[in-house]
Amino acid sequence: MLAVMSLYLKGSRAMETRQISTVDSDQIFRIWESNLSNKWPISKEVLISALGVSSPSENYVKIGV
Amino acid sequence: MGFAVADIFNDNEAALVLLAVDSARQRQGVGTKLIQELSKLLQARRINSISTGAGASRLLWHGVPTSLPPARSFFQKNKFIFNEISYDLVQDISQFTTPLEVLHAVDRNDISIEDLNEKTLEAALTFQSKHFPDWHGYFNEDIKRNGYGNVLIARRKHEILGSVLLSQAPECPGGHWRDFLGPKLGALGILGVSPDHREQGIGLALAACATEALRDRGATKCFVHWTWLREWYGKLGYEVWEEYDMGKLLI
Numbered sequence: 001m002l003a004v005m006s007l008y009l010k011g012s013r014a015m016e017t018r019q020i021s022t023v024d025s026d027q028i029f030r031i032w033e034s035n036l037s038n039k040w041p042i043s044k045e046v047l048i049s050a051l052g053v054s055s056p057s058e059n060y061v062k063i064g065v
Numbered sequence: 066m067g068f069a070v071a072d073i074f075n076d077n078e079a080a081l082v083l084l085a086v087d088s089a090r091q092r093q094g095v096g097t098k099l100i101q102e103l104s105k106l107l108q109a110r111r112i113n114s115i116s117t118g119a120g121a122s123r124l125l126w127h128g129v130p131t132s133l134p135p136a137r138s139f140f141q142k143n144k145f146i147f148n149e150i151s152y153d154l155v156q157d158i159s160q161f162t163t164p165l166e167v168l169h170a171v172d173r174n175d176i177s178i179e180d181l182n183e184k185t186l187e188a189a190l191t192f193q194s195k196h197f198p199d200w201h202g203y204f205n206e207d208i209k210r211n212g213y214g215n216v217l218i219a220r221r222k223h224e225i226l227g228s229v230l231l232s233q234a235p236e237c238p239g240g241h242w243r244d245f246l247g248p249k250l251g252a253l254g255i256l257g258v259s260p261d262h263r264e265q266g267i268g269l270a271l272a273a274c275a276t277e278a279l280r281d282r283g284a285t286k287c288f289v290h291w292t293w294l295r296e297w298y299g300k301l302g303y304e305v306w307e308e309y310d311m312g313k314l315l316i
Contacts, residue, residue, distance in 0.1 A: 064068040
């Protein structure tokens with residue numbers, strides 16, 4: 001179940017945060033590519049594994065906006 | 066627009082594995098909201114600090130890369146306190162040879178650098194428990210999984226004076242950077258010498274022999290993860306791959 005919480009910026013536009021999971025892998029990798037892949041090339045599979053996104057461990061807290 | 070991942074360890078601490086915001090959505094408060102929300106979720110689980118990576122069971126970086134100056138500013142603005150700098154080091158080891166002065170130190174101290182074996186196992190584990198209790202688990206786990214071949218020891222007669230653990234990609238520190246560093250990546254780590262035998266060149270001899278061993282196993286680059294000893298490893302040719310600001314946020 002997704003925990004969805006509404007947060008508000010100074011302006012009127014709302015941002016929502018929610019838990020992320022493996023279904024978000026493409027978006028996570030796209031954000032990595034937009035920022036960091038030039039200096040730190042990494043495959044999507046390795047990135048998702050390194051982030052623990054696919055880990056069932058409850059020790060991971062994973063959220064996205 | 067962005068995401069954050071934290072890993073809880075030691076019951077009441079967390080490590081920020083990564084926080085990233087789409088380049089088109091930066092400077093709009095997304096990162097700050099992620100920190101605030103993450104802090105709330107972690108506080109609810111009785112966590113009282115978030116490190117900049119150190120402590121995570123898997124990690125990309127163990128701090129904030131100093132090659133990303135805006136990242137440092139972002140974390141400082143969000144009340145993270147930085148208190149030390151550390152490094153990941155790397156070296157092309159395809160032509161590595163141990164410097165002569167390192168070999169002389171081995172002779173002068175009458176020590177041998179050798180693979181761990183069944184006969185020396187118990188003494189090596191006792192050595193770890195006594196001098197490096199935090200590392201004991203790593204050694205034990207690696208020996209159970211891979212046998213003796215990844216551990217080198219420095220020994221004088223029956224006394225273990227030091228040890229080092231070797232590993233190779235993909236299951237090695239820095240292994241997730243193999244697209245960048247190359248698939249033939251090796252790593253040495255958790256290298257330690259007993260307090261009474263330091264400053265004699267034993268540690269450097271262990272590092273050199275570990276580097277040679279990785280070269281002989283086909284590694285062309287060797288990674289040294291999370292160290293403060295930049296100059297010390299530099300004596301063997303290791304260079305800084307990335308520098309990190311390390312710190313934490315108290316929540």
